[in-house]
Amino acid sequence: MPRSSLSRRNLLKTTAFAAASVVSAPYLRHSYAAGKLTLGVWDHWVPGANTTLTKLCNEWGEKNKVEVTIDYITSQGDKDLLTASAEAQARAGHDIMSHRAWQVQVHRNVLEPVDDVIKTLIAKAGPISPVSEYLATHEGKWFGIPTTVGSQVKPCCSRMDLYKQHCGIDLTAIFPANDNRDPKLVDSWNWDLYLKSAEQLFKAGFPVGLPMGQTSDAIDSTGAMFRAFGSVMVDEKDNIKIDSNETRTALEYFKKLMPFNPPEVYAWDDAGNNRWLISGKGAGIMNPPSAWAVAKRDNPQVAAQCWTHDMPRGPTGRFVGQLPFFYGIWSFSQNKQAAKDLLQFLSEKEQSRQLVAASSGYDLPSFKSYYDFDTWQKVEPPPGTVYNYPPRGDEQPSITGYPARPDVAAQIYNQSIHTIMVAKVCQGNEPIDKVVKWARGELEGLLRS
Incomplete structure (x- = not known):
């Protein structure tokens, strides 16, 4: 499986810069967000699961003229947590980062609010897990989008x-x-x-x-x-x-x-x-x-x-x-609109269906309306x-x-x-x-x- 070449030391050497504050507005998907996106994603233990996520990101990138780069970061030795902490401190790194459970609360001061994306997803998929809401919200605002992968x-x-x-x-x-x-x-x-x-x-x-x-x-x-x-x-x-x-x-x-x-x-x-x-x-x-x-x-x-x-x-x-996992968009991301577009795409039912299948049913979306996926009926023995x-x-x-x-x-x-x-x-x-x-x-x- 692909591994991240991103080191904590290199991240901390990166020049930090301030992020502009963006007021949430009704979410609109853009057909051509354009530019580049980098993701730091939890490295799945199920063989082939990373491949499916990469495929989906590449399909979205080709359609929307966005160059997508993914680093898969192992959780062994908490390397994913260390990487996220280093990026938060340096105010530089990936645009999108995976966060396990409590980490959205840890980093919320440097995460972009994503209420617009969440509202659109709930309108399509129905209620979201109360545990995910508890972990990813603060003072009524969402700072993380529950992932299918790893949850x-x-x-x-x-x-x-x-x-x-x-x-x-x-x-x-x-x-x-x-x-x-x-x-x-x-x-x-x-x-x-x-x-x-x-x-x-x-x-x-x-x-x-x-x-x-x-x-x-x-x-x-x-x-x-x-x-x-x-x-x-x-x-x-x-x-x-x-x-x-x-x-x-x-x-x-x-x-x-x-x-x-x-x-x-x-x-x-x-x-x-x-x-x-x-x-x-x-x-x-x-x-x-x-x-x-x-x-x-x-x-x-x-x-x-x-x-x-x-x-x-x-x-x-x-x-x-x-134990939900989340995607967070750093407030210092250079392409927040494309990041929101991609995460909305990955969170929709058809893409979640493919991710669940790739994990043989291990990954669990936060939307109960997704529990009709046939993977959970078909896998055996x-x-x-x-x-x-x-x-x-x-x-x-x-x-x-x-x-x-x-x-x-x-x-x-x-x-x-x-x-x-x-x-x-x-x-x-x-x-x-x-x-x-x-x-x-x-x-x-x-x-x-």
């Missing part, structure tokens, strides 16, 4: 054979590869049933694997679980809410659940749960279809038994961790294995740290407060009241900073 949710990915054999649960009956769900069966998939089945699978020698370290897979799934129990750390008005019955109930639940996981989950990085499932030792994880995709190559027998499906329901609902990857039914996307102000929530997320609480209670055997008091102290510190 993901983290539902259950389970071994349907093991659940059927050891728990008597037919996951394909509860979550079929179509819209004909039985509401009673769906309602039965709750955290109580998850706990019961986790114990059965553990005793059978095939534990579930829920990471409980300080990387995104652990933070996303654990945060969604806390929210399902109604636990909130900080509300939108900066009130600390962690000291609650809901938080204690969630931690009591984790005390029961975590012993049915392999003990090494507290040290897993984002690849740990994938390896656990692919090895054939694990019965289920919470992850995008990446583990299944690698299993197709490395352990086809496991892949043939994987079924992606909704998270369990808790007392306050069914929540799944969402088994047929329909990732049909339920997009949130359907009553499953609600969530991000850890919500509903706190995004700058506060980002610190809650990045400091892994949820997973550390679970580790203190379940691995360190600390009393729940002591751990809640610790978390409250951490949150007070965040709000003072």
